[in-house]
Amino acid sequence: MRATIMHAPGDVRVEDRDKPAIQQPTDAVIKVVAACVCGSDLWPYRGADVLHEPRAMGHEYVGIVDDVGADVKNMQPGQFVVGSFFASDNTCGICRSGYQTGCVHREGVGGAQAEYLRVPLADGTLVATPEMPDAGKVPSLLAASDVLGTGWFAAKAAEVGPGKTVAVVGDGAVGLLGILAAKQMGAERIIAMSRHADRQALAREFGATDVVEERGDAGVQKIKELTEGLGAHSVIEAVGTQESMMQAIQATRAGGHVGFVGVSHDVALPGRELFSSLVHLHGGPAPVREYLPELINLILAGDINPGKVFDLELPLDQAPDAYKAMDERRAIKVLLRP
Amino acid sequence: MRATIMHAPGDVRVEDRDKPAIQQPTDAVIKVVAACVCGSDLWPYRGADVLHEPRAMGHEYVGIVDDVGADVKNMQPGQFVVGSFFASDNTCGICRSGYQTGCVHREGVGGAQAEYLRVPLADGTLVATPEMPDAGKVPSLLAASDVLGTGWFAAKAAEVGPGKTVAVVGDGAVGLLGILAAKQMGAERIIAMSRHADRQALAREFGATDVVEERGDAGVQKIKELTEGLGAHSVIEAVGTQESMMQAIQATRAGGHVGFVGVSHDVALPGRELFSSLVHLHGGPAPVREYLPELINLILAGDINPGKVFDLELPLDQAPDAYKAMDERRAIKVLLRP
Incomplete structure (x- = not known):
């Protein structure tokens, strides 16, 4: 599959990588419908954060469940899901207090600017929409994944x-x-x-x-x-x-x-x-998971339209241009479609 | 009257000073019944805070109202009062939100380790007890003035x-x-x-x-x-x-x-x-004034006994010894009686 890799400041490439597979019984693999470039991705792009090795980029995503591990109960292949940039069990004391980004089992989610993405702790991290959303809602649901949350x-x-x-x-x-x-x-x-x-x-x-x-x-x-x-x-x-x-x-x-x-x-x-x-x-890092159910409802009801922050949309293959446009402030936020 | 003056680190003296007088119509002058040495007084005493000139010490106090300015409405000479280390009008938007130490008219209160003390904005700073308290309650009421608050x-x-x-x-x-x-x-x-x-x-x-x-x-x-x-x-x-x-x-x-x-x-x-x-x-600096009515009630009802933090009591003339005892951690907190 194609995935966006940052090799060095200013050096972003779309390359072939193995499609991710289920590693833990609590994992899900999703087919990414839309991802985007985050303001925080610009820190390493500009050299303000040190990059020790090539990094698979992207932590904002919506997609269709492709496969689930044996222990995943809340979703099944074919469902449309929105996730957060930190995986969380959503059951520990910290999660229950509304701070899923402080979950005792938290893990970073990375590599979403790609065709497929493995999401750990799927039940506690992803939220499925009631049905397949209209294409017009996809940018707003993607926004919920990070910037809106x-x-x-x-x-x-x-x-x-x-x-x-x-x-x-x-x-x-x-x-x-x-x-x-x-x-x-x-x-x-x-x-x-x-x-x-x-x-x-x-x-x-x-x-x-x-x-x-x-x-x-x-x-x-x-x-x-x-x-x-x-x-x-x-x-x-x-x-x-x-x-x-x-x-x-x-x-x-x-x-x-x-x-x-x-x-x-x-x-x-x-x-x-x-x-x-x-x-x-x-x-601190926003506990997006806490707000996703409410935010998804507001979006599907048409009460809010946060997707308007995406003022540029590019195919995944043009991810390098997406970084450039945001770095040069030609775009507020760029949506990528695999 | 006698007042405690810090001249330099480690150099605290009790000296004669003019009795303070009403300067503004919102002022009160109180006869100090008890004052004490604050942990924060030890910063300049130890040289950790710079002292640019001799300073009249003390900002924790209980006393009897001696005189009030023409605009003071809530108290009269003879009443027992507890005050805070910041004077506040208790009417501005910040005070009404419970942050009297952020009052737009706030003024520091200083020189309480003395026989008499001028308190600005008396109506918004002091709280009178319903009647003259028992002597045994004085240490706890004094504690309310700062450390308890x-x-x-x-x-x-x-x-x-x-x-x-x-x-x-x-x-x-x-x-x-x-x-x-x-x-x-x-x-x-x-x-x-x-x-x-x-x-x-x-x-x-x-x-x-x-x-x-x-x-x-x-x-x-x-x-x-x-x-x-x-x-x-x-x-x-x-x-x-x-x-x-x-x-x-x-x-x-x-x-x-x-x-x-x-x-x-x-x-x-x-x-x-x-x-x-x-x-x-x-x-930050505690809005003691906000809590004084409640704290005074708890103390007078005998529900709490915060005065126990005073493990040494000295006459005002021995203020230098009070500083020494606290500096050497021989005492938790020293009460001074003029």
Whole structure:
């Protein structure tokens, strides 16, 4: 089968690989219907993460179950499934508390930018749709697999709710879907921090009521001006740098909540400033599995259309172009079809 | 009047100073009945905080109202009051959300280790007891002014509650009263981290069910062993160093809560580790004012006896000895009587 392999920064190739097989009785193998390139895939692509050996890329996926291990009970070949980037048993104490990405048996899922994918702990990781979805729903279901689930978790972590003002740091797919999540959760005011016209437009379409183009201290100042000097109740951080984290913390009022989901890169939070800020800080790898049933229902009911973050669609063979387009910010997010 | 002044590290003197007067119509001046030395007073005493000029010490106090400004409505001379270390208006949006230490008009209160003390924003800062309390209640009411209120906030920030396992990092007065708070809030299991026999005994008296003597990685390992490998649901951090913060974060299970109230010193939290931990982090200067009415009621009803943290009582004139006893860890906390 064809699979996307990163050999070095900037060097992504589509190559022939063995089709994955069931290894554990709890595994499933799925035929990938759609996958995509993640913002986090750009870290090794840009050389910001070290790549020790060629890596099979992709951890966002929807597909059709091709084969299941002997112990898999909740799904069968032929069903359409959406999965998460961490496999989880969905039964341990941590999973039951809603933190499947902290599952005591968690395993990373990798190699989804390919024709077939092996998913460990299939019963606890995949969610099947009630029936085969319309083709038009596929991009949104794919978004649920990571970027929507991550934006959703960020909004939950930031305690978004009715009557609240929410600021969103980061205008990538996760930040934009954090806006959609905040809107769904009833936020009164949603401030998108973005300086790109196309992303501002999508932010407004997803529910942003205000746009702030300034960054850093100037961005914080602007958020304060919009909130009677107090700061936002809830801030979603979807970048992962020192600047974005400090911007998020400083833009939050005392007693407010920061939900951070940008994968941290060289971040060191100064204790004294965090102490003085009186904010709540929560985040990490989003427990997408926890939200998948709800998100799939919202998508199939037509209540949300997160698939709009895919502004470019390419066949799997053009995966290298997909990386290039996202690296050069010509695309927000690229969908790949095997 | 006599007042305690720190001139330099290790150099604390009781000197004559002018009795404070009303400066703003919202001020009160109180005759101090009891004050005490705070763990945070030891930072400048030990030279860990820079002292640019002589400082009037003390921010924990109970007393009798001596004089009030023209705008003070909620109290009158002769009433017994308990106050907080930050003055707050208790009416702004931040105060109303329960974060009086983030009040838009907040001011530090200082110089309580003295005969008289000026308290700004008296209506929003002080709470009067229904009647003159018994002398035996004074130490507990004094504890409410800071260490109890701070331990209480830490337990709230750590989301302590029924069925939960709580670990407490730090066996000073705040950590010990964090244990008392956790017990009051219904924690199922409370693990005190302490290697001092006297403090372990008080910890058990306040409600600790287990004691762990190990620190750092070994301490974390021990907490995991006691919690089926998962870590505590809630961890109270009451020290403020890099080691104690990391110990608290690492001892908390994914999805659990760290409440940190140790004043941060040279702490820099590694973003990637915080991200992976999936913990909630909340803390800072405790909004004691928020909890005072409830804490005063519990004390006057005899439900809690936080005054037990005072294991040494000295006349104000011996304030230098009080600092010495705490610095040398001969006393947990010293009460001073003017």
